[in-house]
Amino acid sequence: VxxxxxxxxxxxxxxxxxxxxxxxxxDNDFAEGLGIHYEDPDLGIxxxxxxxxxxxxxxxxxxxxxxxxxAVGGL
Numbered sequence: 514v515x516x517x518x519x520x521x522x523x524x525x526x527x528x529x530x531x532x533x534x535x536x537x538x539x540d541n542d543f544a545e546g547l548g549i550h551y552e553d554p555d556l557g558i559x560x561x562x563x564x565x566x567x568x569x570x571x572x573x574x575x576x577x578x579x580x581x582x583x584a585v586g587g588l
Contacts, residue, residue: 515535515536515537515538516535516536516538517538518537518538520540523548523549525558527561527562529561545571546571546574546575547581547584547585548572548575548576548581549575549576549577549578549581550572550575550577551568551572553578555577555578556578
């Protein structure tokens with residue numbers, strides 16, 4: 514599976530398969546600490562997850578959407 518996300522576009526994905534490889538094409542390196550946590554209740558995303566979640570340590574530490582907007586000065 515491939516995903517293209519334009520610069521500045523918040524994106525996330527969820528695999529429902531035990532056997533998935535994901536390639537994300539980006540025009541920049543990952544900005545450590547800059548992003549939105551996938552479980553932020555303010556986003557209201559009903560992820561179809563039924564079991565353990567595999568998420569990188571860097572992504573697990575991301576803040577809420579509100580905190581992200583505060584950090585970058587809004588959208």
